[in-house]
Amino acid sequence: MATKANTRQVYRQSNTGYSKSADTRKAILRAAIVAFGRAGYSAATTRQIADAAGVNQPAINYYFGGKDGLYQACAQEILDNFKGPLEQVSLRALEAIGAGLDRKGAARQLQELLSALAEVMILSEEVSEAAGFVGREMREPGLAYQMLYRNLWAPGIELAAALIAIVKGRAEVEPADRVDAIMMISGISAFAPGHSVSMQVMQWQAAGKDGKALVLERLEAQILGWARTPAPGG
Template structure:
């Protein structure tokens, strides 16, 4: 399958007009793939939503599968720009004989970056629906492969490595993986079951104030759990 055509640039160094057209097509496709699924979304409807002629899709992406791949790459690249600084900081911490507190701070730093994507970017429901369909199966496998390689894999790796140092339990141990997903599950529920959680809290939306409240609460709970697991690790080491 083709990697898709590279973005063209104008001689002046800015994005060419075609790049804006490409972006519009991708955004329209993310919306329709999320709402209708890969099979249900037609290239004609995607082109109409993007305000372009149908042949433009073939020009930029060759076929529908190429467009789906471009959507996954677009989402992955955008997300990684938000996550990469915290991941790099965490890698730097892991490269030293850092204290438990520094390791915990690094874990929470990444957690809060992901929370920002969940709460602050909640005005992008199209991406949520795209993710939900991709996770449920039935969509082209290339989407999951791209998201795993560019986002999920690196995030999971750095998180279990931090947990290994904090808790003393191997990164490959199932309990470490369960702990990681449990900690991230604290806010993913607000992402996946938004309507139910908002109703329970009596909120109309997760605005900036509510998002900060959730982030603070989750960070405090996470710190308490990580300190507890670290204390257990220290006690085990002392008793040897």
């Protein structure tokens, strides 16, 4: 018959096993995201990834079913790293659009969205590690492209473009709004860790909180400029 002490011991051992399993999976993902970002899908090997993660090679098959599964799991990990910080602010913006936003309200929602995005892209260590992976998928679409496009790039651009259109005094999104949305998001990403040109021009080791604040200040000036311009037909 199991005693309370035995039960607690089994529980601790079980929890430790789950914790180690999660840590191993996380280590493989982080090593893979960096390796795929640097070398690309074809050149990066599971042996290299396993060595970098400090695990044996069969662990990749155990956790991910092979190289394809690992690559797609990397994309999902990147999506999850964005989803947490951005989900609530995106939902608030969508609800506000549905309820009917005026131009000032849309400007406020757009600033909040860009601020949340800057927090992730400029200050997050996980996103910094993912920059090479994401950049490769943008330049050379591969197994993860559609996943990233459908769940990250397209929805983010469309939401920003919808807010931009309202700030400008229009109900319908036009191509110029999407261009502005892409340029704003790209402007933030240019100050993410690993962008050596931006860092060298600004003479920064990293943008950090002060750099993030300066980037958002310049974006806010652009948004407020749109908000002050008379609406079309107004």
